[in-house]
Amino acid sequence: MKTLLALITIAAAASAQPAIAPPQIGFAFDGANSLRPIYGIAGNFLAGSPALTNVVDSSYSGSYGSVKTDTAIVTTNSQGQSIATTDAPAGPAFFAFNNDGSPAFAYLPSAHLLLEWEGTGFQILPFNSGLFPPDSVRAIFAPDSSHVGVLVQRANGLTDIRVPIATGEEDSDTVVPGVRGPAIVLSTGQLIYADPTGVMLRNPDGTEVHILGSIPAHFSLAQIGAAWVQLTDTSSGSQYAIRVAPGREGFYSLPEVNP
Amino acid sequence: MKTRLLLTLALLPISALAQIQVFEYNGSTETPVNGVYDVGSATSGDTIPTRFRVRNTGTGPATLQTLSLAGTGFQITAAPSLPYIIAPGSEAEFDVSFAPTAIGTYSAFVIVNTLNITLQGHCVAAAVLTVGGSTALAAGATIQFGSVTVGQTAQQSFTLSNPSSTALTVQSISVTGTGFSGPSGITTPVSIPSGQSVPFKVTFQPPAGQADQGVLSIDGRAFTLTGLGLTPSLATLPPVTISLASTAGASAQQNSLSINLGTPSQVSGSGTVSMTFIPSVTGVTDDPTVQFLSGKLRLATVNFTQGSSIGTFNGQPSIAFSTGATAGTITFSLTLDGQSQTQLRSLTVTPAPIYLDTTTGLRKAGELDISLTGLDNTYSASQMTFTFYDLSGKVVEPGAIPVSAGSTFQQYFASTQVGGMFALLAKFPVTGDTTQIGSFSMQMTNSAGTTTVQNVQIAGSTPPPLAPTSTH
Numbered sequence: 001m002k003t004l005l006a007l008i009t010i011a012a013a014a015s016a017q018p019a020i021a022p023p024q025i026g027f028a029f030d031g032a033n034s035l036r037p038i039y040g041i042a043g044n045f046l047a048g049s050p051a052l053t054n055v056v057d058s059s060y061s062g063s064y065g066s067v068k069t070d071t072a073i074v075t076t077n078s079q080g081q082s083i084a085t086t087d088a089p090a091g092p093a094f095f096a097f098n099n100d101g102s103p104a105f106a107y108l109p110s111a112h113l114l115l116e117w118e119g120t121g122f123q124i125l126p127f128n129s130g131l132f133p134p135d136s137v138r139a140i141f142a143p144d145s146s147h148v149g150v151l152v153q154r155a156n157g158l159t160d161i162r163v164p165i166a167t168g169e170e171d172s173d174t175v176v177p178g179v180r181g182p183a184i185v186l187s188t189g190q191l192i193y194a195d196p197t198g199v200m201l202r203n204p205d206g207t208e209v210h211i212l213g214s215i216p217a218h219f220s221l222a223q224i225g226a227a228w229v230q231l232t233d234t235s236s237g238s239q240y241a242i243r244v245a246p247g248r249e250g251f252y253s254l255p256e257v258n259p
Numbered sequence: 260m261k262t263r264l265l266l267t268l269a270l271l272p273i274s275a276l277a278q279i280q281v282f283e284y285n286g287s288t289e290t291p292v293n294g295v296y297d298v299g300s301a302t303s304g305d306t307i308p309t310r311f312r313v314r315n316t317g318t319g320p321a322t323l324q325t326l327s328l329a330g331t332g333f334q335i336t337a338a339p340s341l342p343y344i345i346a347p348g349s350e351a352e353f354d355v356s357f358a359p360t361a362i363g364t365y366s367a368f369v370i371v372n373t374l375n376i377t378l379q380g381h382c383v384a385a386a387v388l389t390v391g392g393s394t395a396l397a398a399g400a401t402i403q404f405g406s407v408t409v410g411q412t413a414q415q416s417f418t419l420s421n422p423s424s425t426a427l428t429v430q431s432i433s434v435t436g437t438g439f440s441g442p443s444g445i446t447t448p449v450s451i452p453s454g455q456s457v458p459f460k461v462t463f464q465p466p467a468g469q470a471d472q473g474v475l476s477i478d479g480r481a482f483t484l485t486g487l488g489l490t491p492s493l494a495t496l497p498p499v500t501i502s503l504a505s506t507a508g509a510s511a512q513q514n515s516l517s518i519n520l521g522t523p524s525q526v527s528g529s530g531t532v533s534m535t536f537i538p539s540v541t542g543v544t545d546d547p548t549v550q551f552l553s554g555k556l557r558l559a560t561v562n563f564t565q566g567s568s569i570g571t572f573n574g575q576p577s578i579a580f581s582t583g584a585t586a587g588t589i590t591f592s593l594t595l596d597g598q599s600q601t602q603l604r605s606l607t608v609t610p611a612p613i614y615l616d617t618t619t620g621l622r623k624a625g626e627l628d629i630s631l632t633g634l635d636n637t638y639s640a641s642q643m644t645f646t647f648y649d650l651s652g653k654v655v656e657p658g659a660i661p662v663s664a665g666s667t668f669q670q671y672f673a674s675t676q677v678g679g680m681f682a683l684l685a686k687f688p689v690t691g692d693t694t695q696i697g698s699f700s701m702q703m704t705n706s707a708g709t710t711t712v713q714n715v716q717i718a719g720s721t722p723p724p725l726a727p728t729s730t731h
Contacts, residue, residue, distance in 0.1 A: 018643075018664055020671040023616070023632040023682035039677050041616035041632050044511035044581050046548050046677055238553065245617075252513055253552040253579050 026225025027051060027060040027080050030257045031237045035067055037080060038224065042243055042250055047257050051080035057093045061187065062226025063101030068093035068108075073115070073122055075103055086115070086122040096142045096149070097187045101226065104142035104187075107150070109134035114148065116165065127168035131161060139221075141185035147171065151183055158183060158193075184221045184229065190244060192221060192229050199231070199242050199251060211242060213251030230254070278317025279345065281371050284310045284352070295377045298333075298357045300479035302385035305398035307357040308336070309378075313371055315345040323351050323372060330367020332359045333378055385480060386419035386427055386451055396482060402475065404439075404463035404486035410525040412464040413486065417442075419449075419477070420456035427451045429478055436473020438465045439484050465489070491526040499570075501532075501591055501604035504577065508607045510584050510636040510679070511614065513552070516591060516604075517577040518570030524563045530570070530595040532559045534580065538587035539610065540638045546678035549583030561593070584634040584678030586610040610637045612708035618701070620717035622693045627717065629699065631683045638672040638679055639706040641665035645687070650697040660687070 022039045030036050034050035035058050052058075057068040065076035073093065075084040091110030098104045103117035105125070112134045115122035125148070132152045141149040143162065150161045158176040163169065176183075176191065179202075183193035189204035198213040216233035224230040227245035232238075239254040282289035283296060289312055298309050315321040324342040328335050338353035345351050359365055359382030369376040387395045390402055407413045421427040428450045434441040445459035465471055465488025473484035504515040516532065534557040536549040550556040559578050561570035572578040582589065586608050593602045615633040629645065643662040647655040662685060671681060689696065700713040 018662065018667060018683045018685040020664075020667055020681050020683050022675055022677040023680050039680070040548065041511060041584075041634060041680055043513050044548050044584055044634070044678070044680065248617075255550055255556075255581070256553045 024225075025228045025241065026062060026223075027058065027065055027076075028224040028230050028239070028241075028254065029055055029058045029222065029232075031232060031239065032257060034257075035065070035080065036257065038228075038241070038254065042248070043252055045241065045252070045254055047255055051076070052082070056091070057095075057222070059095035059097070059223045060225060061097040061101035061103075061223060064097065064103050066093075066095035066097075066103050066106060068095075068106075073106055075117075075121070084121045088122075089113075094137060094140045096140045096185075097223070098142050098145075099187045101187070105140055105148050107137060107140045109137055114140075114163075114168075116148075125165060125168065127163055128170065131163065131170050138182060139184040142187060143185075143189070149185060151176070151185065153180075182219060182221045184223065186223060186229075186244070192242070192244065194219070194231070199229075201244055201249065209246075209249055211249045211251045213240065213242070278315050278319065278321045278347075279313050279323065279372060279374070280316050281374055281376060282312045282314055282350075284312045286310070289314070292376055295379060297379045297381075298355070299398075299481065300381040300383050300385075301357060301359055301398045302383055302480065303360055303362070304395070305358065305480065307380065307399055309355045309357070310352060311355065311369075312350045312352050313345065314350040315347055318347050320347065321345045325370055325372045326353060327370045328355065328367055328378075330365065330378065332365035332380060332382070333357050333367035381479075383478065383480075384423060384427060385478060386421050386429055386456075388477060388480075388482065389418045389420065390415050398480040398482065401483040401485055402461075404484065406487045406489050407463055407465050408489045408491050408525060409465055409468060410491060412462055414460050414462050416458060416460050417475075418456050418458050419445075419451060421451040421453055424453050426453060431476070431478060432459065433476045434461055434473060434484070435476070436471060436484055438463055438471040438486060438488065439473035439475075440464070442475075499593065499595075499602055501593055501602060503604065503606060506606065508582075508609050510582055510586070510608055510611065510634055511616075512582040513579055514582060514606070515577040515579045518561050518563075518593065520563070520568045520570070523566050523568045525565065527563060527565045528596055529560055529562045530593055532561055532578070533557060533592045533594075534559075535590045535592070536583065536585075536587055537590070538585045540586055540636075540679075543585055543587075543638060543672075546583040546585035546587070547676060548581060548678045548680070549585070549587075549589055550581055552579040552581060554578070582606070582608055584636055584680045585638070586636040608636065610707040613640055613703045613705050613710045615703070615710060615712055618712050618715045620699050620715050622696065622717050622719055624693065626689055627687045627693060627696060627699075629683075629685045629687065629701070631685075631703075632681070633703075634678070634680045635668070635672075635705050636679045637706045638668075640668040640681075640703060642702075642704045643685075644702045645685070645699055646701070647687075647696050647699045649695050652697075655696060 023041050025038050027035050028038050033055050035052040035055045036050050037048035039046045054069045059066050063078050067074040070090050073086045073088045074082050077083050089111045094107040096105040106115040106122050114125045114127050116125040136152045138153050139151040143149045148163045152159045158179045160174045160176050162171040164171050179193045185191050191202040194215045199211045201209040218234045220232050222230045229242040231240040241252045241254050243250040281292045283292050298307050301307050322342050322344050336354045336356045339351045343351050357380040362382050365380040367378045404413045428448050430448045432442045432447050441461035442459040463486040468488050468490030471486050475482040498521050500519045502517045502519050551559050563570050569576050589606045591604045613635045617632045619630040621628040643664050644659050646659045698714050698716050703710045
């Protein structure tokens with residue numbers, strides 16, 4: 001042990017002057033058809049200029065972005081720059097990321113299509129289209145390297161359906177207790193949903209963290225950064241940022257974008 | 260011919276005299292006076308004025324040539340010079356005052372050309388009326404309630420006193436007239452012992468923006484009440500208070516502002532709240548992250564609804580704002596529409612040591628990457644010190660590593676558009692096995708103090724995301 005430690009030496013100075021830049025929590029859909037960088041730290045945000053326009057839906061893991069436009073799915077790098085484009089029919093989209101932030105899946109309810117990221121673009125992933133109706137889907141996620149997770153709203157509650165990539169058939173079907181309305185599952189396995197007084201984070205081990213916040217009657221959820229989720233009031237357009245980093249959870253207003 | 264002419268001349272005055280009639284005139288209405296006219300009751304010291312009109316109701320001119328009064332307590336106080344020719348349909352006016360000196364019934368005889376009128380008046384023992392501590396009011400006096408906004412009320416406090424040596428009973432008190440009500444606080448008949456007094460109140464609540472007049476009558480003694488109703492406007496809003504949800508002057512806070520009225524608004528209207536920011540950091544002129552979180556960045560419209568005691572912003576009772584990332588003073592200025600006066604409220608954001616929002620250490624082959632996000636609201640970050648520890652918690656050589664970052668920060672702050680917020684990445688070359696390095700601590704200094712972060716765990720070599728994800 002002593003010998004090993006003797007071999008470790010850190011240079012007496014940083015290799016160069018530290019690099020300093022504006023902090024950025026991620027990219028968010030601004031409600032006006034644009035994807036914008038959100039600069040700042042918790043409690044103090046500034047929306048930047050649009051990185052992409054004609055946006056219908058978007059999700060950003062912190063490392064990559066998946067953006068649905070009128071005609072395509074655009075995959076972006078960490079800077080919001082396009083690295084791949086996949087033709088897609090008009091309409092909204094749901095996205096999922098792998099645990100390392102890379103793109104995993106996309107679901108297009110208008111065409112009832114499930115897509116898998118193949119490194120340079122999305123490819124159609126065959127599945128049993130009778131597993132769930134398109135309008136019941138609330139979110140998709142990547143629980144592991146071999147499954148697609150689909151959150152489906154059924155009469156008896158929100159249901160977690162696991163579909164193996166290899167077969168496209170249902171592997172499991174589990175009611176998610178105590179959850180109604182919009183919900184998403186992050187690549188960390190955290191389930192994010194709302195209750196009347198705020199937002200609930202349900203960790204994979206079942207523990208929950210409640211974040212106080214003013215939750216509108218109608219809203220949507222989308223991941224906008226590695227530890228950030230956007231909540232959009234679909235009635236007023238007001239937008240909020242939810243910090244989901246363990247121990248640093250918080251609910252904040254995002255500044256309204258003035259074109 | 261000569262005889263007929265003389266007869267005609269002799270008859271003419273008689274004809275003219277027959278055309279006049281006497282009226283009592285209260286300023287707006289004429290009431291015919293025939294035979295006896297009662298001017299009302301008064302007490303010693305009171306003066307009751309009465310206006311009379313002599314109207315020519317005929318088709319030809321009439322001459323008022325006789326006007327006289329005989330009797331105690333009455334006197335003519337104003338009259339035209341006689342003879343006075345009154346055109347057809349026109350009138351002449353004379354005033355009579357009644358000022359008795361002792362209790363009893365008074366009468367006087369007035370002759371108007373050939374008309375005889377008997378005036379009557381009564382002097383009664385009466386309580387002395389005062390208002391608001393004033394001197395005694397004589398019957399006929401005017402009590403002013405001033406200008407009152409519609410929806411508001413004004414009240415006058417009266418006192419009835421009995422200065423006599425025996426008890427006195429006030430039989431009746433009445434209030435008439437648009438907008439006036441009362442009396443309150445008293446029930447008649449009321450007996451006032453010698454030397455004692457009783458209070459009561461009269462209220463004025465104007466129904467519209469107009470001048471109103473009423474009468475306070477106490478046992479027949481009349482007092483004039485006047486008041487002016489004002490149409491509500493924003494100028495009549497109750498006092499306005501700009502309230503902040505938090506008065507803590509710190510950076511990176513989401514605060515909210517509300518406009519509170521002391522009482523429900525009598526009028527609907529709107530105003531503008533503008534936000535200005537003056538940095539206290541030398542050379543810094545603004546921070547765009549000091550902003551309202553909805554609507555325009557530095558401007559908000561506040562609406563007032565009649566009956567509500569708060570202003571609303573787009574239907575909400577408050578508007579959120581962020582305090583930015585620069586020390587300085589945020590000032591809110593409220594201007595009501597149509598008014599030049601403004602109301603101000605300031606929030607001072609004090610200089611503070613560097614705040615670190617995230618600290619991340621990432622282990623790579625041959626180097627350690629340390630990422631920080633935070634804010635320096637003084638724009639004066641300078642010295643940083645990093646100390647690394649192995650998995651057992653022992654300090655790794657060479658120990659504390661200083662990094663002079665002042666010039667780099669100055670260059671950054673000179674060009675950034677995000678106030679004092681920053682994301683910093685420092686790379687440390689490592690000789691040896693980086694997996695044996697488990698954590699680090701660091702210090703950052705600015706002009707307001709030193710910030711210390713300890714025991715930040717260093718993560719593995721997974722590809723680093725752009726945005727810092729780990730937190731301390």
